[in-house]
Amino acid sequence: MEKPRRIEDxxxxxxxxxxxxxxxxxxxxxxxxxxxxxxxSPDSHDPSAHAFGEKSELDRxxxxxxxxxxxxxxxxxxxxxxxxxxxxxxxxxxLLNMQLACHVRYFTYMVRPFYQGSGWSHILDGVDVDNLPVxxxxxxxxxxxxxxxxxxxxxxxxxxxxxxxxxxxxxKLLRLQDGADEQLLDHIRERSLGxxxxxxxxxxCTRAVTxxxxxxxxxxxxxxxxxxxxxxxxxxxxxxxxxxxxLSALGARLTSLDVTFHSAANLSKYMETLSSVFHNFFLAxxxxxxxxxxxxxxxPLDLALEQIFHHLxxxxxxxxxxxxxxxxxxxIIALIRRHRRQLRDVRLAHIYIRPGGRWRDVLSVLHxxxxxLDHIDLRGIDYASHFDTSxxxxxxxxxxxxxxxxxxxxxxxxTAILPPHKAVLNTDYYSPSRSYPNMTPEQLRAVTVDGxxxxxxxxxxxxxxxxxxxxxxxxxxxVQSRV
Numbered sequence: 184m185e186k187p188r189r190i191e192d193x194x195x196x197x198x199x200x201x202x203x204x205x206x207x208x209x210x211x212x213x214x215x216x217x218x219x220x221x222x223x224s225p226d227s228h229d230p231s232a233h234a235f236g237e238k239s240e241l242d243r244x245x246x247x248x249x250x251x252x253x254x255x256x257x258x259x260x261x262x263x264x265x266x267x268x269x270x271x272x273x274x275x276x277x278l279l280n281m282q283l284a285c286h287v288r289y290f291t292y293m294v295r296p297f298y299q300g301s302g303w304s305h306i307l308d309g310v311d312v313d314n315l316p317v318x319x320x321x322x323x324x325x326x327x328x329x330x331x332x333x334x335x336x337x338x339x340x341x342x343x344x345x346x347x348x349x350x351x352x353x354x355k356l357l358r359l360q361d362g363a364d365e366q367l368l369d370h371i372r373e374r375s376l377g378x379x380x381x382x383x384x385x386x387x388c389t390r391a392v393t394x395x396x397x398x399x400x401x402x403x404x405x406x407x408x409x410x411x412x413x414x415x416x417x418x419x420x421x422x423x424x425x426x427x428x429x430l431s432a433l434g435a436r437l438t439s440l441d442v443t444f445h446s447a448a449n450l451s452k453y454m455e456t457l458s459s460v461f462h463n464f465f466l467a468x469x470x471x472x473x474x475x476x477x478x479x480x481x482x483p484l485d486l487a488l489e490q491i492f493h494h495l496x497x498x499x500x501x502x503x504x505x506x507x508x509x510x511x512x513x514x515i516i517a518l519i520r521r522h523r524r525q526l527r528d529v530r531l532a533h534i535y536i537r538p539g540g541r542w543r544d545v546l547s548v549l550h551x552x553x554x555x556l557d558h559i560d561l562r563g564i565d566y567a568s569h570f571d572t573s574x575x576x577x578x579x580x581x582x583x584x585x586x587x588x589x590x591x592x593x594x595x596x597x598t599a600i601l602p603p604h605k606a607v608l609n610t611d612y613y614s615p616s617r618s619y620p621n622m623t624p625e626q627l628r629a630v631t632v633d634g635x636x637x638x639x640x641x642x643x644x645x646x647x648x649x650x651x652x653x654x655x656x657x658x659x660x661x662v663q664s665r666v
Contacts, residue, residue: 260286265344266359267294267391269327272340279340284347291355292341292395295364297387298325300380310370320363338394345398353439354399355410356391358384384445389418396425396433406470408439416444416453423456427463434468443477443506450478451485462493471497478507480533480563481574488514496521504530504560509567512540516548523552530560535567542566542650543637549654550632559654561647569641627656 260283265271271293278284303325310318331337345351368382392414399407422430447453465471476491478484488510500522515536519529529549536542542564549559565573622630630653636646 262289262291263287264291264293267292267328267331267337267387268324269330272331272336275340275344279343279347284344285349287344287348288350288352289355290345290348290351290353291357292391293357293359294387294391295324295359296382296384297390298328298380299383299386302376302379306367306371306376306380309374310367317363317366321367332390337390338397341394341398342401345395345402345404348402348404351402351404351407353408353410354395356388356395356414358388358413358445384413385415385417388415388445389421392418393421396429399436400429400432405436406438407436408441408473409437410439410441412443413445414442416447416450419444419460420453420456422460430460430464431467434464434466435470437468438470439473440468440471441473441475443475444479446479446482450482454484454486455490458490458493461491462495465493465495469497470499472499473502473504474500475502475504475506475530477505477532480507483507483509483533483535483570485509488518492518494521498525500525502526502528502530504528504532505534506530506532508533509535509537510540511537512542512544515545519545519548520552523548524554526553527555528558528560529553529556530558531564532560533563535565535570537567541637541639542642543632543635543639546635546637546650546654547632550657553657556655556657559651561651564647565642566640624656627653 260278263275263278265275278287298321307318307321307325310321364382370376371380392411444450444454474497484507486508488505488508494517503518503522503526515531515534519526531545536545549556635650635653
């Protein structure tokens with residue numbers, strides 16, 4: 184009789200697959216996900232989760248035996264989240280000392296706005312009267328910031344860490360802000376104390392971007408994706424002081440650039456100043472497969488597209504995403520046509536076409552000229568004149584979007600690239616709204632650009648939904664995808 188098979192008889196790869204299935208969507212990060220309410224881990228409400236000090240099912244799996252620990256360790260440490268704090272950098276140092284850095288694939292760096300100016304002792308004494316715990320939190324954070332910056336502990340450990348991440352795939356920089364920050368900001372605002380003291384994201388962002396860049400350049404990491412959901416335009420201007428050779432070397436290491444700029448006064452002027460920096464960087468970034476450049480939907484960039492992209496072409500580009508921009512239709516068409524053979528995903532969210540241009544011309548190119556288009560995102564698109572009128576009559580909560588960043592109990596984490604948004608042609612019937620009759624795919628493909636209802640004045644939400652599906656219904660796309 185054949186001996187029964189037991190789990191220990193299975194190959195490591197099979198046990199790893201079983202573990203992945205059992206864990207499902209449980210966060211494998213060494214600390215709670217920053218987007219979880221109150222910063223809690225997925226199973227923090229399970230009363231048995233902490234009975235023996237284990238924080239998750241993965242932690243408990245690792246205690247079964249040494250073999251299970253070995254199999255699950257790469258999953259446990261493939262994402263490392265570092266907070267700009269003494270405790271955060273101590274955790275990073277512990278990871279390095281335990282020789283676990285080799286498992287890290289995804290590195291997230293969370294940084295708070297810096298305490299800037301003088302007189303913080305006086306301000307925090309005033310906060311004591313209103314809320315002693317909040318004052319205590321900020322005293323500790325201020326002390327942390329001074330110690331880390333004065334000792335250069337952040338740069339020293341980031342250099343060590345990224346050099347020790349041989350398989351690093353992604354670096355993400357996030358801005359942190361919580362209830363204690365909001366209370367302090369309210370206190371400063373109510374007492375008009377902001378002239379000498381402030382919580383400022385620009386120096387924090389500048390330091391973080393600079394130190395991450397230095398660390399990446401000194402490492403052997405290649406093919407890295409960079410994600411920055413709320414980059415400071417003022418911090419970016421500091422790139423003008425960096426040697427062009429350093430920027431080029433950094434660009435050559437990236438396969439994805441996913442950046443959204445934080446709203447600021449004179450945003451278009453800042454970006455125009457950086458035109459030469461973008462040219463040098465993009466010229467060297469020949470390996471990019473994804474480009475996302477985003478600006479606030481409610482304060483769109485007013486700058487020619489080629490002052491950023493400089494008529495360059497990326498042979499491996501698969502995803503092109505621009506957000507929050509006033510553009511001429513011919514500018515969009517030129518950029519898309521340069522990449523018509525390789526693009527699979529085009530996102531033109533909150534793009535407002537200038538007078539003289541028409542969306543129908545852009546849609547015609549997307550429908551007729553693209554070889555392999557699988558995904559299109561036109562959410563929030565409009566005409567610049569109509570957008571300006573809407574902003575003037577309804578400056579708050581404008582329908583095309585908002586520059587507000589979502590507030591969480593512990594972390595304010597702005598959205599980087601817009602969330603996944605699939606425009607997919609239903610194989611049976613498609614009904615974008617009550618304004619359009621049900622249409623079969625054949626009927627949809629029979630619609631010409633003249634039948635899209637583009638009046639050159641405004642774009643309604645249901646229209647953009649219909650346009651997305653019409654673009655993907657192209658017979659050209661269907662034929663090419665089967666080749």
